[in-house]
Each structure stands twice: as C-alpha cells, then as structure tokens.
Amino acid sequence: MSGRIERLQARFDQLKIDAFLVSSEGNLHYLTGMADMAGDGYLLVLAKSVYLITDARYQTAFAAQFDKDHLIITRDYLGAVCDVIADQQTGVLGFEDDLPYTAYSFLDENLVSDLVAIPNVVEQIRMVKSADEIDQLRATAKLADAGFEYITSIVRPGMREIDVSNLLDAFMRTHGASGPSFTTIVLGGARAALPHGTASQALLTAGQLVTLDFGYFLNGYTSDMTRTFALGQPNQKLAAAYETVKMAQQAVIDQVKPGALSADLDGVGRRLITEAGYGDAFNHGMGHGIGLEIHEGPLISTRGDETLVSNSVVTVEPGVYFPGLGGMRIEDDVLVTETGHERLTTATRDLLIL
Structure with a gap:
C-alpha cells in the first residue's frame, strides 16, 4: 500500500x-x-x-x-x-x-x-490499475461470464425473477465471490423497461425478453455485466431494437483507447441509437469505471469531461426501454490498454433464444 x-x-x-x-x-x-x-x-x-x-x-x-x-x-x-x-x-x-x-x-x-x-x-x-489489480478484474470478469452461462443453462418460463437472482447468487458465491456489489437486476417482459428495477416475485413467461444485470466481488474487485436474452421467440420490435443496441455498444467499444474523451464515447453510441429511432428510449449514461467499487471514474455520459487512460477499466452499457413492452441492455467490462482496449467480459452478445 x-x-x-x-x-x-x-x-x-x-x-x-x-x-x-x-x-x-x-x-x-x-x-x-x-x-x-x-x-x-x-x-x-x-x-x-x-x-x-x-x-x-x-x-x-x-x-x-x-x-x-x-x-x-x-x-x-x-x-x-x-x-x-x-x-x-x-x-x-x-x-x-x-x-x-x-x-x-x-x-x-x-x-x-x-x-x-x-x-x-x-x-x-x-483509475490507473496496477498489474495485480488488472489480474483481479480479469478474474472477476471471467466469473461473471461463467455466471451468465450457468443462468442461461437453467432459466425457463415459470421461474420467478427472484429465483433466477438467488440461483445466480449461490453460483457466484460457490465459485469464490464474496457477495454482490449491487442488488442483482432480473427483469422479464414489460418490467425490463425499468433500467434499475430489481428482481421480484414476477413469473418469467414464454416470449419475454429478460435482462440480467449483476456484479460480484472477487478478492475485493467487482465485475459489472448485463445481458438480455429471450425465453422463446421475442416481439419483433424488441428484437430489432436489440440489434441496434448491440451495434451501438460495439461502436463505442471500438473507440475505447487512451486519450478518448468520455463524452465523445457516449456520443458515438447515442447517435447510432438515435438514428435508428430509439433516442428517447435511451435514458442513461453509456458507462463508468469499476474497480474496488461498482461506480468509479471516469463517467461515460453526455456530461462526461474525463479522458480515458491506459490501465483503467470501464463499462460500456447502452440500453433501450419501451414502457409497457420491455427493454434491453448490453454491458461489458473493458480494459483500456496502451494501444486500444481488451473486452474482459466475453460472453456472447447475440440475442440468445432459450
């Protein structure tokens, strides 16, 4: 120290x-x-x-x-x-x-x-992580990927949102996590239009999109990952919006590098979402730093005024939400390297239909 x-x-x-x-x-x-x-x-x-x-x-x-x-x-x-x-x-x-x-x-x-x-x-x-800290963040991201793979292997219609949350918690703790860094978000159907809603007694049903947003501490450092998947064939409007969110997220990640301005990064993804007609449905920032805490610098948003530096780790998390219908968000943890970036959470971002 x-x-x-x-x-x-x-x-x-x-x-x-x-x-x-x-x-x-x-x-x-x-x-x-x-x-x-x-x-x-x-x-x-x-x-x-x-x-x-x-x-x-x-x-x-x-x-x-x-x-x-x-x-x-x-x-x-x-x-x-x-x-x-x-x-x-x-x-x-x-x-x-x-x-x-x-x-x-x-x-x-x-x-x-x-x-x-x-x-x-x-x-x-x-903000500038040591080699040991980066190793810890890689490990907690790898565990997050495993947690998502586990959930998508067992989730099915008829389970409650809280059941999914509890099963994920048990898996993560069994595999070394000390606990969540925020209340796990599991939202199905119309409830997925709540960006920060929490798991409830609501039943998951066939045809719903389900958003899973979670972060867990491993040796003091946290991940922060979001995926949205479908329980059966989803609504076409939601499926089309999902592809836009995925494209916007990748466009932002492509620009992550030392010297990138946080507001500019937000603008890259927000423009794509707006041009697709979903601008009003994207109502939060593009991302933030992570480390010992779930929210660290820099803030990647329209009001962000920070410059990315190498050896920092940020999230990229665009989302689109339609009240009464549903929503989706995709979030990854991204290491800023000396020459560009490395995506630490690597679970598929294709829309899984389970």
Whole structure:
C-alpha cells in the first residue's frame, strides 16, 4: 500500500496542500488494504508520514503495517486528527468533498490549519490499475461470464425473477465471490423497461425478453455485466431494437483507447441509437469505471469531461426501454490498454433464444 500513498503524497505540491484526510470507503480500502472501514476512523496522510486513526477493533490487524506512533487507537477520531495536525504544525489540510457536514464543522472549529475540500484526489489515482489489480478484474470478469452461462443453462418460463437472482447468487458465491456489489437486476417482459428495477416475485413467461444485470466481488474487485436474452421467440420490435443496441455498444467499444474523451464515447453510441429511432428510449449514461467499487471514474455520459487512460477499466452499457413492452441492455467490462482496449467480459452478445 505504500506505493499508493506515495502517489498521493506526490500530488500535494500541485494541490497546494500539506496533508490529506481520507474517510470514504473505497479510498480507505485502496490505501490501507482493509475493506468496510468507513465510519471507523481516518487515514491522515502528511507529506512524509501517515497516521491511521481508528479504534481497538483494528489494532491487531494494522499492528504490522503501522508503528505505535502512527497507529492511533481512540474513539475520538477527529480530536486525534486535530492533535496530529497541531503537533506536526501542518499548514493546509485537504479533505474529500463528501466528508459529512458534522465532521467538517468539528474540524473547522478545532483545527489549527486551513481546510480545503478537494474532489476526486484518490479516485483519480485509483483509475490507473496496477498489474495485480488488472489480474483481479480479469478474474472477476471471467466469473461473471461463467455466471451468465450457468443462468442461461437453467432459466425457463415459470421461474420467478427472484429465483433466477438467488440461483445466480449461490453460483457466484460457490465459485469464490464474496457477495454482490449491487442488488442483482432480473427483469422479464414489460418490467425490463425499468433500467434499475430489481428482481421480484414476477413469473418469467414464454416470449419475454429478460435482462440480467449483476456484479460480484472477487478478492475485493467487482465485475459489472448485463445481458438480455429471450425465453422463446421475442416481439419483433424488441428484437430489432436489440440489434441496434448491440451495434451501438460495439461502436463505442471500438473507440475505447487512451486519450478518448468520455463524452465523445457516449456520443458515438447515442447517435447510432438515435438514428435508428430509439433516442428517447435511451435514458442513461453509456458507462463508468469499476474497480474496488461498482461506480468509479471516469463517467461515460453526455456530461462526461474525463479522458480515458491506459490501465483503467470501464463499462460500456447502452440500453433501450419501451414502457409497457420491455427493454434491453448490453454491458461489458473493458480494459483500456496502451494501444486500444481488451473486452474482459466475453460472453456472447447475440440475442440468445432459450
């Protein structure tokens, strides 16, 4: 983890800060190696030292990583932050812009240094994955492919959406996943027009399109994959729209490379969908980054202003939705390589008719 902290420290001069306070779940996980720490303390990074301020539940876990002077065990987390800043005579403390107001108010009242909110500091570092992180993301994508293959081998009319979700969950956990990174989406028929609906007691019936959107953590890193398939011969309007979505997704993936602008990528797929007459039926962004969390930078949307960088992983997920009839979405995880891209989730995107 020391290399990651050094990358953060190397940005201090550019950001005009002398220290940075880390409090969010994903960033604490990235910099300490410990998941689920949000609310249980802070990582205080100074230019040449690092303090983990937490309580006794984590003392043993971090004893080898931090010496006794830099592992501060207390329940007064923010008071300890103020004490370290005063002792080290630190000038400007940067903090994440989603710090709760109560915490900010305490620091503003008690801190001797200046305070400045800086968005996406650690998040920008996290966008560039190490070789080990890429290996983990490849593995979790491979597991997602296996999960989709399993579901399409057993799903049939008469099953409930929630049955499919539970069977997928059991398969993924049995094969190494620690759990889902979001509530699994299984939607059949007209319910598939809900981009973020969740599995219900509704029965799947013959002739329906079914959308399956899921992500699972494997060794801390998550996949995010969507496929739509048919239970028997589908409605012709939906089948035609599906081919447009598949074409648009591939057109975007073809443009994934270092230097590509996120808004431009969104525009490539959105234009194709609009030209086919489905523009009003595509009502969300084109994709986002993934890693330790299900939503990371960059955001690929009409309002995206980021540039893709090599060794990052993004999703590409166009969809079309017709209220009262149904919908479809296709989503893959894509690695940005030095010269282009690599699709990590490789399950077929042809419309399976089961």
